[in-house]
Amino acid sequence: MDILDINIILYSAAFGLMLIGIGGIVISNHLIRIIFGIALLEAGANLLLLLSTYHEGASAPIIVDGSVPAMMADPVPQALVLTAIVIGVGILALALSLAIRVQRAYGTLDMREVRLKLEQEISENAGIEMPSSSHAPAVTTANSAAAQQESGS
Amino acid sequence: MTALDTLLLISAITVGVALLAGNWRVGGWLVTILYALQGAALLMMSGLGYSTLTVVQSSFSIEVLSEQLLWRFDALSWFFALITIGAGLFSSWFASGEWGERYRDNGGSLRLFHGALALNVFTMLVLLASGDLLTLFIGWELVSWASFLIMALAGGKAFGYAMRYISYAFAGAMALLGGLLLIYAEVGSFDFQSLKEAAPQMQASTLWLLVVLLTSGFGVKMAILPFHLWQAKAYAQTPGPGAAFLGAISSRMGLFAFIVVVVQLIGISRLVEMEIPFTFLDAQDLLAWIAVFTIIIPTYIALRQHDARRLLAWHGVGQTGYMLLGIVIANDLGSAGGLMHVFNYASYQAMLFMVVVAVIHRTGTSDLNKLGGLFTRMPLSYLAMLIGIIGLAGLPPMNGFVSKWLIYRSLIVDGSPLLFLGAVIGTLGTILSVYKLIHNIFLGQLRVEHVAVREAPLSMVIPMMALAVIVFVTGYFPGLVLDWTSAVQASIGIPVLAHHLGGVSMKGGLDMIWIVSVLLIGFGFGTLVFFLGGRSRRVHQLDNYAGGHFLTAETRYHYSDNFYPGLMHLIGPWYRNSFEWLERGVISAVDTLSTAMQGLYRNAHPSYLLLAAVVFALSWVIV
Amino acid sequence: MHFLELLVELLLMPILAFVIGLAMVLMMRRIGARIQRRVGPPVLQPIYDIIKLYSKDTQISHGLMHEIGIIMAVGGYIAAETLLPVPGLDGLADKGGAVTLAYMLMIPALGMALGVGQCANPNGSIGISRALTAMLAYDIPFILVIFGASYVYGTTNLAEMISIQQQQGVSSWGIVQMPLLALTALLILPAIMGKHPFEIYVAPAEIATGPMVEMSGKFMGGLFVMQCFQLYTAGVIFTTLFLGGGVYWITFLPKIFLVVAIPMSVAYLFPRYRTEDVLRLMWKWPMLLGLIGLAVVMK
Amino acid sequence: MRRFTAALFLLGLGVMIAAIYQHMDFSNTAVNAGQAINAVAAEETGAANFVTSVVLAYRGIDTLLELTILFTAAMIGGMVLGRRRVDAPRDPDAGFILRTGADLLFPLLLVVGLYIILHGHLTPGGGFQGGVILASAFFLPLLARPGSSINQDVISIVEGLAGATFIIIGLLAMFDGKEFLTPLLDKGELGALISAGTLPILYLAVGIKVGSELAGLLAHLAEAEALD
C-alpha cells in the first residue's frame, strides 16, 4: 500500500473532515460551533460519498457535442451529493433560525446553559422542583414512604 | 359443559352480579348465594377429593403460539378451590349484613368491594384450573392484580401498601415468567407432562436457576423470606372481610403453584440431588430452612404488633412457613400436614379476622392498647376468637394441632432436629402473641367507652360460628380433611398418608377422637369438681382492685402495652429490621441508578457516548 | 384392648396421678422445709388443704372465663394424664405420643392464663406475661429433649419407648444412651414444674399481692390440684424418657419421686430468677447441652 | 473533562484512521449502477448531462423530496422566526454604492440564474445552482435596503405552486399509464436546448422553488437579525 496513493489522501481528507466535525460537536459548547461542526461532518460525509466511485482521470458525465468520453465519472454520487448538500443547507438554515430564537429566549448560546434553562422551563411548566444532584434525592415514591413507616413500627 | 365449566361460569356470573347489584341491600346476599352455588358446582366434582375421579377438564381451550392452553381440575385444585370458595362464601356472608351497610355509609363502594372479592375468587379458580405452565402464569397474574384491587379499595394508606404489594408481586411474577420460559426453552413445551418427563434429565445448573426463579416467584405470593414485607400491612389495610378472605387463602396460591411446579413436576427428589457446594445442604434443606425462618421471624414480628389486624396478618406470614415446610419435607406425613394446614389455617384465620372486624365494627378500633374486657359484651365473638387462637397456636383439640402434629412428626421421621426446633419456636411465639391478642381485646379491664358495646350482629356471628364449628369438627375428626389431602397426595405423586377418621394410623400415630374425647371428659370432670366446691360470688366486671387498692373504671389499668417486657428486653436487640434495610437498600440502589440515568439523559452530551461507542465498536471489531 | 378395659384405665390414670401428685406435693413441702430448717407439714396436709380450699365461703368469681380457666387447667391435666403410660396402664399412649402430650400440657397453662386475664387485675396479667415467657424459655430445650428421645427410640409413642428401654436392662435406658439430653431435661425440670427458682410468675413477694390474690377458695383449690398433676407429670415424663419407665410400680414410684426430689432439692439452693434471666439461662446451658446431646445421638 | 474528551477524541481518531488503512479497499472503485446509467442515460432521458438525468429522471423522487425538505425548512424557519414587528428598529440603509450595485446586479443575476436553470440538462448546473443565484438576486436588494422586505405570502405561494408543478408532471405520467415521474414528451435531439422531454420543465420548477425558498429563508434570517 502506497501511502501517497491519491485515494488514501482523499479518504483521509474525508474522514478527517468528519472527525473535525465530530470534534467540533464534542468539544465545543457553543451552539453555533456545534452547528458548524455538523456542517463539517456533512461535508466529510459528502466527500466520502463522492469518493466512493472516484476514479482518477474520468471525465464529467456530460456529452458535449455528441462525443462520448472514454471514461465517465459515475453520475450517481454526484447527484446524491447534490441532494445531500441541499438538504444540508436546509437544515443549516433551520438550525440557525432556531439558534436565533434560542438566543433570544435564553440569552445564551452555550449548550450547557441552554440545557439548564430548558430543564428549568420544563420543570416549571410541570410544576415540579428542578431535579438536581446537589439536593438530596426526594422521597416521593409510595415504596419508600411505606418503607419509612415500616421502620417506625 | 363439564362441571368445571359450570363452576367457572357461575364464578364469572358472581363477578358480574356483584358489580351490578353489589350496592343493593340484597346484593350481598345474592352474591353469597352465588358463592354457595359455586360450592355446589364444586361438590359436583367431589370425586376429585376422594380419588374416585382424577381430572375434570374444561371444554374451553385456546391455541396460542402453537400451544394448546388447557384448564382442568385435579384433586389439588379441588382442595384449594374448596377453601377458596369457602373463604369467599363466609367473607361475603359476613360482608352482606350490617358491615356492608356501615361500609357504604362511610363512603366505600360496596359494589366494588363485592366485585373485587368475587373477582378474586374467580381468578383464583382460573389459576387453580390451569392445565399448563402458560395458563398457570396467566392465572397467576390475574390473581395478583385481583388482590391488588381489593387491597387498594380502602384508599389512603392502603394505596401505599397495595403499591408495595404489586411491586413485589410483579417482580415475583417476572421471575416466575423467566423460570417458566426457561422451562419452555429447555423442554420445548408448556405442557405439565413434558416437564415431568424432562425434569430428571435436566442439568443441575439449569435446575438451580429454575428453582431459584420459581421459588422467588411463588415465594413472593407466599411471602416467604425475604419477600415477606409486603403482606401483613397490605392485608391489614384491606377492608374487613376482604382481609379475612385474603388472609385465609390468597397467599396459598403461591403454595399451590409451588406444589404444582416444584413438587409435582420437578420433584422433591431432584431437589435433594442438588447439593450446595461446601455445605452439607441441598436445595430441599435450603427451602426447608427458608420455611423455618419464615415461621420464626414473622411470628416474632407479630408478637410486637399492637394492631390486631397486623398481628394476625403477620401470623399469616408465619403460618405459611409451616405449610411450605411440610410440603418441602414431602414425605407422607409432612405433605399431608402442609396441605391440611392450608385448610385449617384458612378456617381459623378467616374466623380470627372476622372477630377482629366485628370488634372494629362495634368499637371502631383494632388497636390492642385501646380495647379490653369485651368478653362480657361480645361473648360469641370471644368464643370464636378463643377457638381460633387455639387453632392458630396449634393446641389440641382444634384442627391446627393436627396439621402441626403431622409436620412435627414428619420432621422427627426425617431426622431434622433444628428444623423441628425452629417450628416449635414459632409455635411458642404464636402462643405468646395470640394470648396477647385475646387478652388485650377480650380480657382484663373494660373501657368505660365500651360499656355499651353489644354483641356483633347475627350476619357477622353466624359465619364466625360456622367457621368455629369447622375448626372444631375437623380437629375432632381430622380424617375428614385427610381424605382430601390423601387424594391430593395421590394426584401429585407423593406417598399417601395412611389415615382414619380420627387421625393417622401408624406406629406412634394420632387419634384425635380419643384425645379430644378425653380432653372433653377431663373438662367435664374439672367442671364437676369445680361446681362441687363452695358457691362462688360473681362480682361486677368493673369491680376490681389491685395491690389492695380499688381501681375505678376511669383508671386505665389494663396491662396491654409492651405485654412481654422481659422477653422483649432480651430479644429486642434482635429485631434489626434487616429485611427492611434490605428493601430500602434495593430501593435506594434503584433510586441512585435512576438518578444517574436521568442525569445521563439530562446532562450528558450524547456525542461523548457516541464517540465512546464508536471507538469501542471499532476497536472491538479490529481486535 | 377391650373398650371397657380402656375406659377403666382412663378413669384410673388421673386418679392415680392425683394421689401420687399429692404425695409429691407433700414431699416437696417437706424438702423445702428441711432445707429451711423447718419441720414441714404433716402427711395429710395437702388433702386438708384441698378440702379446705374447695369448701371456703368467700369465693370471688370475676366472670365465666375466670371459672372456665380453672376448669381448663384442671381438665387439661386430667386429660393429659391419660397419655402418660404408667405400669400396667397404657391409656392413650398409642393414640397421641410425646408430641401430643407436650402440647396437651399447654392447655392448662392457657386455661389459667385466660382465667387470670378475666380477673382484670394488672398484676395477674403481668404474671401471665411472665409465665408465658418462662414457658417459651423452657419449652425450647424441652422440645429438643423430646426430639432426641423420639429419634433414638424411633417412635413418639411413650409406651413403646418404655418397652424399648426395658429390653436390655439399665444399659438400654435413655439416661445411658443419651446422658446429655437427660441432663438437659433435669435442668429444665424445675421450670416445667413452675417451681423454685423459676416461679417469678406467681411472685408472691415481689408483686404486692400477686396474681394468686384473685384465686380464692376453689379457684385456689383447682390450682392446687393442678400443681399435683404438674409434679407427677414432670416426674413421669422424665422417667419414661430416660429411666426406663415403669413396668412395676415398685420400681416406678421411687424413680418418679427421685426425679422430682433431686432437682428440687438442688433448685432450692438458688435464688429466684428474673424473667429475662430465666430466658437467658434456659437458652444458654440447657440449649447448649441439648444441642450437643442431639449431635451425639444423631452423630 | 475536556482533557478526557480530547484524549478520547484522539484515540477515536487514531483507531479510525488505522481502521481505514487496515481494512478499506481503496484501490478499485465499483462503478455498477453509475456506469450502467452512463451507458443508457442518453438514450433513455435524452439529456446530455447525465447528472441531470440522474437528478431528475432516475432519482427524480429524491429531488422532489429534497425540494420538500427545503420547502419545509423554509416554512419552519418562517414559523420559528415569525413575522417582523412593524415597530422593530431597522438597520441604517446601506450606502449608495451598494444600492446601485444591487440594482445593477439584479437583472444580471436573474438572467444568469435562468440561463443556468434552463441549460441544466446540457451543461453543468441546473435548477439548484440556478435557483441559488435567483435567490441571491432577490436577496441582494434586501441587503442594500434593510427596510424593505420580500412578500412572504407570494413566496410561499410560488414555492408551493412550483413544487406542485413537479408533482403534477409526475402525476400526468400516471394518467398516461406510466409510472409516477416518468419523463414525458419527446426526448428530442441530444444536446439541443429543447430536448430531454419534461426534464427542463422540472428543472425550471426546481429552480423557481429553490430560488423562492432560499430567498424566503434568507429574508427571514435577515429580518430576525434586524430585530436584535
Added chain:
Amino acid sequence: MNLLVLMIALPLLTAFLLSSINRISTLAARWIGPLVLLATAVIGLSVWPQLGAAPLALQWGGFQAPLGITLYADQFALLFALAMTIGTLLLWPRSAENQLRSSSLALLLAGTGSGLALSGDLFNIYVFYELMTVVSYGLIAGRGTSGSFASTLRYLVISGFGAALALAGIALVYQATGTLNLAQLAQLAPEKLNNLQGFAAFVLMLIGFGVKAELFPVNMWVPEVYATASSRVSALLAGVVSKLALLIIMRLLILVFHQPEALTVLLVLGILGVASGELAAWRARDLNRMLAFSSIGQLGVMFIALSIPGNAGIFAALAVMVHHLFLKPSMFLLAERWGGSIEKLAGAARTSPIAAALFVLLALSLIGVPPLPGFWAKLLVIMPMLALDQPLYYLAVFVMLAAASLEANYLFRVVMKLYDKQPAATSHKVHATADLATALFLGGGLIAAVFMLVPLADRLDSIAAQATDVSTYIQTVAPQQLQSGRVQ
C-alpha cells in the same frame, strides 16, 4: 397497482398547495388535509389484500432497478405506511395560530412516512428520513414556546449528527457495491458487505437512523422533546415515527447486513436502552417525561427483539411494534391534560373516570399483564432468546423482566395518584372529546386484540415471514444484472 404512489404524492401535493388553497377558502384548507389522508388510507387499504399473495415493486419514473429508485410494497411496509397515514389522521395536530403550517407538516409527515416505509432504495430512504426529521422539527417547534425551540435545536444537533453518519454509511455501502438498490444489495451483500466495511457501514447507519428510533446513545433528545412538544406530536413521534425508523433498520438487517456482530451491537444497545430508559422513568415526576423515558425502554425492547436471529426476531419485533403503535399514542393523548407533576394528578379519576380506567388498561398492557396483548408480545421476545442459550441473551431477558417490574412500579404510582381519595388542590382538566375518543379507539383496539389473539398472531407471523423472505424481495424487484466490472 401504482396507485400506492399516491399515498406519497398526494399528501405532498396537498401540502404544497395548501397555502394557495387557503387564499381561496380557509374552510377548504382546513378540511382538505384530513380528506386527502383519508383518501390515501383508503388507497392503502384497498391495496392491502393483494399484497398478501405477492409483494409489489414499482419503479419511480419507470426506470429499471437498480438504475432508478424502487418502491417496494409488502404487507410489512404497507402496515406501517398505513399506520403513519391513519395515525396522522387520528392525531391531526391542532394549533390555533399555525393551523395552516401544522396541517402542511402533518400532511408531509404522512406522505414521507408512507414513502419511508415503502422505499426500496438506500439513498432514497435517507432522503425520506431527512424529510421526516425536518417535518418533525417543525411539529415540535410548532408549539412556539422557547422550550420547544431549544429542545428542537438540541434534537436537531443530535439528528444532524446522526444523519451525517448515516450518509457516510451509505457512502461506504456504495463504495463496496456500486448500487443503492436494496434488492441488489441483498444479492451482493453476502459477497461484498460481509466484512468490516460492511459492519462499519451498518453501525454508522444504525446510529443515524437510530436517532429517531430512540436508540440508546442517540436518544438524549427524547425526554426534552416529549416534555416540550404538544402531546399529539409526542404521540406521533413516539408512537409512529419511531417505528418507521425501526422499520428501516429491520429492512437493512434482513436484506443487507448479516454479520453476527451487527446483532450483538443491537442487543447491547437495546439492553442499555431498556435499562437506562426504565430506570430514568422510575424517578420521573411528570407524566410526559415518564412516558418519554418509558418509550425509550420499549424501543429498547424492540431492538433486543431485532437482535434475535431469524424469523422469530422479526416476528417478535413486529408484535412489539404493533402493540406499542396502539399503546403509546393513546397514553400521550391522555397525558395531554395530565401533563405536569404527577403529584397534581391526585384524584383525577373523579373528574375523568373513563380516561383513568383507560390509563389503567394501557398501563397493564404496557407492563405485560396477561391476557392483554402486551404480555404476548413480550413472550414472543423472550421465548426465542432463552432458546438461544447465550449469556448476553440471558442478560437481556433479565433486564427486560427487571424493567417490567420497574415499569409496573412507576406506572401504578401514577394510577394510585389518579385514584387518590384526596384530590389535589388544583382542579383537573377534563380531556377533550376528540382526544379521549381517539385514545379510547386505540385502547379498544388493544382489547379487541385480546379476543383475536390467534388470527392476529397468524397474520403478524405471515407478515413477518413475507418481510424476511429475501429471495422474494429480489425476485419481485428483479434488479437488472450489472456487469460488476471493477475498473482499476
